[in-house]
Amino acid sequence: MSYPRNFINPLSLQICFLLLASFSNGQNPYQSYQTSIYCNASSPIEHPTSIEEVQAIVNLAISTNQTVKAIGSRHSISDVICTEGIPMNLENIKYTVLNSDGTVKVGAGAKVKDVLDFLQSHNLSLIHVPAFGGITVGGAIGTGAHGSSLLHPTSLSDQVVGLTIVDGQGNVQIINSANDLAGFQVHLGLLGIVVDVTLTTVPLFKMTIRNTLHPETILTDGTALIWAQSRDWFEMWWFPSSSSVVVSVGDYVDVSTPGEHYTNMLPNVNLLEVIAGRTAYELLQATRNTSGLLAMEEATRLSMYEVPGAKPPLYTGDGVKLENPATGFAHQLMSNRCESCPWDYGAVALNPEESSLAFNLYDLPRVVNTVRGILSQEGAENTLFTMIGMFIRFSRASPALMAISSGRPTVTFEWTTPMRTDPFNTPKAGIAGFQAIAQAMVTEHSGRPHWGKNGPYFFNPDILEEVHPNRNSFIGLMAKYDPNGVFHNKFAKRLLATSAEMNVHPSVTHCALQEYCICSKDDDCGNNQICKALNGYMACHDAPTNSKKDSNLTIL
Numbered sequence: 001m002s003y004p005r006n007f008i009n010p011l012s013l014q015i016c017f018l019l020l021a022s023f024s025n026g027q028n029p030y031q032s033y034q035t036s037i038y039c040n041a042s043s044p045i046e047h048p049t050s051i052e053e054v055q056a057i058v059n060l061a062i063s064t065n066q067t068v069k070a071i072g073s074r075h076s077i078s079d080v081i082c083t084e085g086i087p088m089n090l091e092n093i094k095y096t097v098l099n100s101d102g103t104v105k106v107g108a109g110a111k112v113k114d115v116l117d118f119l120q121s122h123n124l125s126l127i128h129v130p131a132f133g134g135i136t137v138g139g140a141i142g143t144g145a146h147g148s149s150l151l152h153p154t155s156l157s158d159q160v161v162g163l164t165i166v167d168g169q170g171n172v173q174i175i176n177s178a179n180d181l182a183g184f185q186v187h188l189g190l191l192g193i194v195v196d197v198t199l200t201t202v203p204l205f206k207m208t209i210r211n212t213l214h215p216e217t218i219l220t221d222g223t224a225l226i227w228a229q230s231r232d233w234f235e236m237w238w239f240p241s242s243s244s245v246v247v248s249v250g251d252y253v254d255v256s257t258p259g260e261h262y263t264n265m266l267p268n269v270n271l272l273e274v275i276a277g278r279t280a281y282e283l284l285q286a287t288r289n290t291s292g293l294l295a296m297e298e299a300t301r302l303s304m305y306e307v308p309g310a311k312p313p314l315y316t317g318d319g320v321k322l323e324n325p326a327t328g329f330a331h332q333l334m335s336n337r338c339e340s341c342p343w344d345y346g347a348v349a350l351n352p353e354e355s356s357l358a359f360n361l362y363d364l365p366r367v368v369n370t371v372r373g374i375l376s377q378e379g380a381e382n383t384l385f386t387m388i389g390m391f392i393r394f395s396r397a398s399p400a401l402m403a404i405s406s407g408r409p410t411v412t413f414e415w416t417t418p419m420r421t422d423p424f425n426t427p428k429a430g431i432a433g434f435q436a437i438a439q440a441m442v443t444e445h446s447g448r449p450h451w452g453k454n455g456p457y458f459f460n461p462d463i464l465e466e467v468h469p470n471r472n473s474f475i476g477l478m479a480k481y482d483p484n485g486v487f488h489n490k491f492a493k494r495l496l497a498t499s500a501e502m503n504v505h506p507s508v509t510h511c512a513l514q515e516y517c518i519c520s521k522d523d524d525c526g527n528n529q530i531c532k533a534l535n536g537y538m539a540c541h542d543a544p545t546n547s548k549k550d551s552n553l554t555i556l
C-alpha cells in the first residue's frame with residue numbers, strides 16, 4: 001500500500017510507539033485466561049492487522065535484540081504463552097477464504113467456532129474438532145488441541161495442509177512440504193508467527209450421540225478399547241468414587257437426519273450463578289466436606305446421561321431438557337463456546353485448573369490400574385473429580401512431531417478442578433491424589449503432558465526429553481526457521497534443555513500448589529499441609545490436625 005507524501009503512515013506511527021514502549025523497560029504483565037500463568041513482556045500486546053504489520057513487529061524485535069511471540073486466546077495454562085519481549089495477538093487477522101480445491105484458508109486469529117459457523121454457511125465442516133470453540137486456529141495448532149476419535153483426525157493440526165508464516169528473520173514463508181508441515185502442525189509458537197492456516201474440509205454432516213452408564217471394569221477388560229476403535233466419536237468420563245464410567249458414543253449421520261441438538265459442555269453463566277457456585281465450592285473445600293463434594297461429582301455424572309439435577313444437561317435442544325440420544329450438526333455436538341464463561345467475572349470469577357496426560361492407547365488398562373492403586377491408598381472419596389470426572393479421550397497416531405499422539409494411537413486422561421479463592425496458599429481437597437496420579441502417569445507410563453494444560457513442572461527438560469521422541473527433529477526446525485532465537489521464551493529453553501527456568505507467578509510461595517515443583521518439604525505445600533509420600537510419590541497432604549478443615553477460609 002502507498003501513502004500520500006505528507007501522510008503519516010499508520011504502520012510507521014505504530015512502530016514508533018512500539019519502539020518507545022520497548023525502550024521504556026516497562027513491566028507489561030499478561031496472564032493465562034484463568035490467571036495462573038503470569039508473563040512479563042517488554043511491551044503491551046500488539047494487535048497487527050496484516051502480514052506486513054506482523055513482519056514489522058518481528059523486524060523491530062530483531063533490530064532491538066528482543067524476542068517476540070504470538071498468542072491466541074491464552075487458553076493454554078502453561079508458560080508456552082509467555083514472552084519477555086513483544087507479545088502479539090492476531091485477533092484482527094481472521095479472514096476465511098474457500099479455495100477451489102475444497103480447502104479453507106483461515107487467518108490465525110480466527111476463533112474455531114467462527115470458522116465452523118462460516119463453513120456451515122457453505123454446507124461444509126471439519127471432520128473433528130476440540131471441545132472448546134473459543135480458541136484461535138493459530139493457538140489450536142500451537143498445542144495440538146484435540147477431540148476424541150480413533151477413526152478420524154481429532155485435532156485441527158492433523159487437518160492442516162499448509163500455512164503462511166513470518167519466520168525468525170522477518171521473511172514470509174509458505175509451508176507445505178510434508179517434512180516441515182510435521183513440525184508446524186503442533187508448533188508451540190516456536191517456529192514462526194503463523195499468519196494463516198489452510199485446512200481440509202468435508203461436506204456438512206450430523207452426528208447422533210448416546211451416553212450410557214457402565215461399571216468401570218470396561219476400562220480394564222478390553223471392552224472400552226474395542227468400542228473406541230469402531231466409532232466416529234468415543235469418549236468417557238470415569239468416576240472412581242462410584243466405580244462407574246459414562247460412555248459417549250457418536251456416529252456420523254447424513255445432514256438430512258432430523259435433530260438440532262448441541263453440547264452444553266461449557267454453558268453460559270451469569271454473575272449470580274458464578275458467585276453462588278464459587279461460594280458453595282469454597283465452603284465445601286474449606287470445611288473439607290466430602291459428602292458435599294461427592295454430591296457435586298454425582299450432579300456432574302447425572303447431567304451426562306440422565307435427567308439433570310443441579311447441573312445443566314450435557315446435550316440439549318432447548319437449553320433445559322437433556323437430549324440423550326442427541327442428534328445435531330456434528331461440530332455443535334463436539335464443541336461449543338460460552339459467551340459469558342465462569343472465568344469472565346474478574347475478581348469473583350470461577351477459574352479452572354487442568355491436567356492432561358497422553359499414553360499409548362494399549363496402556364489404557366495399566367494406567368487405570370495405576371490410578372486405582374493410588375486411590376486405594378488415599379481413598380477414592382478423598383480424591384474427587386467433581387467437574388468432568390476423569391475425562392478419557394482418544395486420538396489416532398498423528399504425523400505431527402510434537403503432538404501428544406505423535407506416532408502412536410493415543411488415550412488421554414484429563415481432570416479439571418476449580419481454583420480455590422486464594423489458590424496460592426489454600427490447597428484443594430484431594431490434592432495429594434491428583435499430584436501422585438500425575439507423577440505416576442509420567443514416571444510409570446511415559447505420559448506426555450498436554451502442552452496447554454499442565455503446570456510448568458511437567459515441562460522440565462528431563463520430562464520433555466524423556467517423553468517426546470521427535471524433540472531433536474523439532475529442534476532442528478526451530479534452528480531452520482528461527483536461527484537467532486527470536487521466538488524463544490523460557491519454555492523454549494527448557495525444550496532445548498539450555499535452562500530449567502520457568503515463568504513463575506509472583507504470588508507463588510508454595511511451589512507445589514500450582515505444579516511449579518513436586519514438594520520436597522512442607523512449605524512447598526499449602527497452608528497447614530505436610531509433604532509426604534503417597535504410593536512412592538511426594539505429595540501435599542492435609543496435616544493431621546487439619547484433616548477436616550483448612551484455616552484460611554476466604555469466600556470472596
Ligand SMILES: Cc1cc2nc3c(=O)[nH]c(=O)nc-3n(C[C@H](O)[C@H](O)[C@H](O)COP(=O)(O)OP(=O)(O)OC[C@H]3O[C@@H](n4cnc5c(N)ncnc54)[C@H](O)[C@@H]3O)c2cc1C
Binds near residue numbers: 189
Ligand atoms: C474451556 C477449555 C476447553 C478446552 N478444551 C480442549 C479440548 O477439547 N482439547 C484440547 O486438546 N485442548 C483443550 N483446551 C486447551 C486449548 O485448546 C489449547 O490450550 C489451545 O492451544 C488454546 O488456544 P489459544 O487460542 O488460547 O492459544 P494460546 O493458548 O494463546 O497459545 C497456544 C500456543 O500457540 C501459540 N500461538 C498462538 N497463536 C499463534 C500464532 N498466530 N502464531 C504462532 N504461535 C501462535 C502460542 O504462542 C502458544 O505457544 C481447552 C481449553 C479451555 C480453556
